[in-house]
Amino acid sequence: MKVIEYRGAGGIEVLGLAERPLPLPGPGEVLVRVVAAGLNRPDVQQRRGLYPPPPSASDIPGLDLSGIVERAAPGISWPCVGDAVCAIVTGAAHAEYCAVPVEQCLTIPRGLSFVEAASLPEVFFTAWNNVIWLGRLNEGETLLVQGGTSGVGLAAIQIAKRLRGARVIATAGTPEKRRICLETGADAAIDYRNPNWPALVREVAPEAGVDVILDAQAGDYTRPHMELLAPDGRLVLIASHRGTEAVVDLRAVVRRRLTLTGSTLRPRPPAYKGRLGRELREQVWPLLESGQINTRICAALPMERAAEAHALLDANEQIGKVVLVMDPALADSEPSGRAAG
Amino acid sequence: MKVIEYRGAGGIEVLGLAERPLPLPGPGEVLVRVVAAGLNRPDVQQRRGLYPPPPSASDIPGLDLSGIVERAAPGISWPCVGDAVCAIVTGAAHAEYCAVPVEQCLTIPRGLSFVEAASLPEVFFTAWNNVIWLGRLNEGETLLVQGGTSGVGLAAIQIAKRLRGARVIATAGTPEKRRICLETGADAAIDYRNPNWPALVREVAPEAGVDVILDAQAGDYTRPHMELLAPDGRLVLIASHRGTEAVVDLRAVVRRRLTLTGSTLRPRPPAYKGRLGRELREQVWPLLESGQINTRICAALPMERAAEAHALLDANEQIGKVVLVMDPALADSEPSGRAAG
Numbered sequence: 001m002k003v004i005e006y007r008g009a010g011g012i013e014v015l016g017l018a019e020r021p022l023p024l025p026g027p028g029e030v031l032v033r034v035v036a037a038g039l040n041r042p043d044v045q046q047r048r049g050l051y052p053p054p055p056s057a058s059d060i061p062g063l064d065l066s067g068i069v070e071r072a073a074p075g076i077s078w079p080c081v082g083d084a085v086c087a088i089v090t091g092a093a094h095a096e097y098c099a100v101p102v103e104q105c106l107t108i109p110r111g112l113s114f115v116e117a118a119s120l121p122e123v124f125f126t127a128w129n130n131v132i133w134l135g136r137l138n139e140g141e142t143l144l145v146q147g148g149t150s151g152v153g154l155a156a157i158q159i160a161k162r163l164r165g166a167r168v169i170a171t172a173g174t175p176e177k178r179r180i181c182l183e184t185g186a187d188a189a190i191d192y193r194n195p196n197w198p199a200l201v202r203e204v205a206p207e208a209g210v211d212v213i214l215d216a217q218a219g220d221y222t223r224p225h226m227e228l229l230a231p232d233g234r235l236v237l238i239a240s241h242r243g244t245e246a247v248v249d250l251r252a253v254v255r256r257r258l259t260l261t262g263s264t265l266r267p268r269p270p271a272y273k274g275r276l277g278r279e280l281r282e283q284v285w286p287l288l289e290s291g292q293i294n295t296r297i298c299a300a301l302p303m304e305r306a307a308e309a310h311a312l313l314d315a316n317e318q319i320g321k322v323v324l325v326m327d328p329a330l331a332d333s334e335p336s337g338r339a340a341g
Numbered sequence: 342m343k344v345i346e347y348r349g350a351g352g353i354e355v356l357g358l359a360e361r362p363l364p365l366p367g368p369g370e371v372l373v374r375v376v377a378a379g380l381n382r383p384d385v386q387q388r389r390g391l392y393p394p395p396p397s398a399s400d401i402p403g404l405d406l407s408g409i410v411e412r413a414a415p416g417i418s419w420p421c422v423g424d425a426v427c428a429i430v431t432g433a434a435h436a437e438y439c440a441v442p443v444e445q446c447l448t449i450p451r452g453l454s455f456v457e458a459a460s461l462p463e464v465f466f467t468a469w470n471n472v473i474w475l476g477r478l479n480e481g482e483t484l485l486v487q488g489g490t491s492g493v494g495l496a497a498i499q500i501a502k503r504l505r506g507a508r509v510i511a512t513a514g515t516p517e518k519r520r521i522c523l524e525t526g527a528d529a530a531i532d533y534r535n536p537n538w539p540a541l542v543r544e545v546a547p548e549a550g551v552d553v554i555l556d557a558q559a560g561d562y563t564r565p566h567m568e569l570l571a572p573d574g575r576l577v578l579i580a581s582h583r584g585t586e587a588v589v590d591l592r593a594v595v596r597r598r599l600t601l602t603g604s605t606l607r608p609r610p611p612a613y614k615g616r617l618g619r620e621l622r623e624q625v626w627p628l629l630e631s632g633q634i635n636t637r638i639c640a641a642l643p644m645e646r647a648a649e650a651h652a653l654l655d656a657n658e659q660i661g662k663v664v665l666v667m668d669p670a671l672a673d674s675e676p677s678g679r680a681a682g
Binding site: 218219222237238239240243244245246247248249250251253254255257258259260261262263264 | 559560563578579580581584585586587588589590591592594595596598599600601602603604605
């Protein structure tokens, strides 16, 4: 099968197509013929040599996909051969075939194409894990999304608005991106390129502050973030692009009962992802089917043009998801898979 | 009524007895004739001017007490006039009478004296709030208690061992205190005066590290604490005696999914304390009655000798609780109150 390979660490010049043997589905796994796969920030970080895959993961990039089950290990009741699924994986989605633990498979929401389905898992699993589980966003609380037009940002805005009735403040670096944040449901959109952005957030936040912050920047954003938190507020980090250290005011942690936490989903076991997936299927998938939650595709490019796809993320000008297409014939079609039992 | 007053901020010379009018129980409150009251670290910090009482709290110190209900606001089904109770309060327990929200009252465990009952609320509420609720200590996990012979430390060791089957590592500054930690149930006791204490903890902790750390020191302990945490580990701060700032490794927070949090219980509303109290009554009080969990009284001194009591905490040589006695005739007797309905 054809796969995308990183030949060393660096810019898009390290990208290449290669031939690899078909993966064998292990116990509890299905082999999926990949129709489309998301390109996510960690794929780019891995290409740059900044984010090595976890010890047991493949060196082939790619963290989510959609496709059709080609083969299933014995004893699996769903999905069956021929079923359309989307899935989150620990790697190896940028390939024509991928072996996936069944817990990590989800039905494709009715009405969505394979390309749209491939854009869902990584960002919705990440948003749910960090905003709902770690951030424990409650009904009517205020969420600050740092980087509102990232895939995770757009998912977080919609989950917070549609499922928690939260007040959402998003940041974005261009007027166009801020417009998209508002269109997606944010109550306010702030320019993080303005050095006074914390004061601008403070102006639109409730007097007590912000209850939950979702942030991939860390570094020098951490101090203003901790200051912006309301009593019992939670800062949830999903990466540390701006720096890996910060001075934290521990007295404020005690007195205002603040929480600083963070996570990576990738090394989590299939059972954990399965629990996340069940909540997504029950709570988010119906809203994707009814159109109350949407996925935004920035570009869908055949795997031969992976370099163009990476260049879009390198420039950081994409709004919404960039998707790689392995099977152009099926990419835009709406699958007709059976739902999970 | 007689109360203990702080005349300015400083050493034990600022302590004095004063006359104050009897407090009036407001709606949902009972007036308790205080038999005994705990002396806690925050009382000493308040005396030193380092811990101002929350805006709505009394200037009279004292955070927990035992006594007999003297009067009750209308519509209160429990406790009734004549019932013996112990309670956590936001202040004003170092007095002959104290008005207490009913949610914050608890029955006195059978077999315990008023002095022993007065030693329970602040430390068990604090240990439960931070180890069980914020720290989410699970069955079989490892807990590090920084300062194992403090009142909160001894409560935390016992809760973790007896109710969670946890592995407990405690620190203490003298051989005698370390002996008490082990006697109380800790699996290991480490000398925090040894500059290599983090390595000593590492030696006795499971390979992955410690799951929960309960700490009142903060400051320069924070970095080794974060390093000692296992994946998904939680550092819970209840004060910041060694310093109010620390550099935190944010990449470790993301990659190892660490949590840094903390709390003060005092400003929490009665409903929150009521929820904590119900869990204590259901899960801890039976073990106090059966003798599987104990309270350790270091000294019980009449309120006229409050200066001696404070001096014990100033010297930091006490092991277990220091209690002030307002009614010496009842102090050591076992009350015969009715249990909550």
